[in-house]
Amino acid sequence: MKALPQSGALPDATRTLQPAWVRIAHWLNALAVVLMILSGWRIYDASPVFPGFTIPTGLTLGGWLGGALQWHFAAMWLLFFNALFYLAMNLVTGRIRSKFFPLSPRAVLHDLREALKGHLSHADPSRYNAVQKFAYLFVMFDIAVLIVSGLAIWKSVQFPVLRELMGGYDNARVVHFCAMALLAGFIVIHLTMVALVPRSLLTMIRGR
Incomplete structure (x- = not known):
């Protein structure tokens, strides 16, 4: 039974x-x-x-x-x-507290080593490992940088504080481009992980 x-x-x-x-x-x-x-x-x-x-x-x-x-x-x-x-x-x-924390550099390094060895478990898809937590928090921060640097470029005169925070208009363009490159790199890694663990895609479509 x-x-x-x-x-x-x-x-x-x-x-x-x-x-x-x-x-x-x-x-x-x-x-x-x-x-x-x-x-x-x-x-x-x-x-x-x-x-x-x-x-x-x-x-x-x-x-x-x-x-x-x-x-x-x-x-x-x-x-x-x-x-x-x-x-x-x-x-x-x-959710941000329960899903992404606690998080420590030691845990990230440990799970990264396990992932590179192919030993990182995906038995419980409802919980993020330390590498996933770090990656998702990083991409949130990166998108925030993209938005701020984009505003500094688009409305440079209207947002002088943002422009100066970026180090000037030309530096804002460099920051914007680098943030975009990091986001593109995250997408490549993210899609690779989805290909290795395809059920994660089904979870994001169906929720189960």
Whole structure:
């Protein structure tokens, strides 16, 4: 006879691991980030931050500078309001504390070594390991830097404090580009991890 789950517990197949608001925010964020990166590459090519380095046109979005700017600004508002919603919900529900903390450098290094050896367990998909916690907190911070540096570039005169915080307009462009590069790197690693543990994708789609 199959043992019944303990009182109050749900079988793994029916237990909700990712609430609906997390999944919605995740996919909206993914859409906004992809649109912003592709259109941002076209904007970059119009005035390269690093002379001699450009992005292949086939990887960009917008077709021309004006079109790329329209895509970029549209995706910018989606990213901004979605990030506010995600952060607010994490704070209100207490998820940011329960999911991402406690966290220590020692735990991150330990789990990173285990992951590189292929020994890191994924037995409980409802809990993040230290590497995941660090990666998700990092990408939240990185998106915040993207938003702030983007404002310093877009509204340089209206937000002089942000501009000076970035070290001036030209440095703001460098910060914005580097933050974008780090985000693109995170996406590559994230997709690699999803390919290695495909059930994580199903969890983000179905919640279970």
